[in-house]
Amino acid sequence: MSNPISDLVLGFQGLVADVPDLVQPLIVALAGAVPFIEGEGAAAIGIIGGINPLVAAVAGAVGNLICVAIVVLATSRVRTAVTTRRGAPEKPVTARRQKFERAYHRYGTPGVSLLGPLLLPTQFTAAALTSTGVSPARVIAWQAAAIALWTTVITLIIAGVIRFAA
Template sequence: MSNPVSDLVLGFQGLVSDVPEFVQPLIVALAGAVPFIEGEGAAAIGIIGGIHPVVAAIAGAVGNLICVAIVVLAAARVRTAVTTRRGAAAKPPTARREKFEKAYHRYGTPGVSLLGPLLLPTQFTAAALTSTGVPPLRVIAWQAAAIVLWTTVITLLITGVIRAVA
């Protein structure tokens, strides 16, 4: 049985190799917007597809960040609408919500943003942070830092592996 994420990755890799060079970074940026592929996965797709590592990393990170910013801004609007409509009455938190809030209180926005990609896509973490009331610009700034960090780390690792093997 095939894995949908690996099928998607292979599809993006095939697409990168099939389009003209000037379009390849756009494909990598689109891949970066996909949860579970993220900026770091998109950079890997681009590098393996033959794009210069710096171009692949920037394209993947930008695609991921644009998607995260859209999610954060949408989540902020939804939160405002729900809290305005609901007023002070709140429903009891779910177990998942309690787990997230415990991590948030332990690590704060920086910690959840920087460590979150180890467990969840940045889009999910960003939406969760925003839904708890963290200001959208703060969420976007810390998610941007996380995206740049993880995309850079993976880009350096993949580039090093490719150079070592070649």
């Protein structure tokens, strides 16, 4: 049985290898927009596909950040529409929501943003933060920091492993 994420990664790697060099960063950016692949996974796809590590990292991070920004702005609009609607019944708080809120109160926006990618895609974390009322600008700024951090770390590891193995 195949894993959909690994199939998607292999598909992106094949696509990177099949397109002209100038188009390769766009493919890496598209991969970065996919939850669970993220900027760091996209950078790895690009590096393994033969793209310069810096170009792969920037393309993956930009693709991830653009997607996160769209999610944040959309979630913010939905939250505004829901909270301004009068007489809307309160939904019961789910166990998952309680867990997120405990983490948020413990670590704040910076902690949830920087540690969140260890557990969830940045798009999910960004939507959760925005839905709790954190300002979109603050969410985007901290998600950008997290994307840059994790993409850089993974890029350095992958590039180092490839250099060491070569």
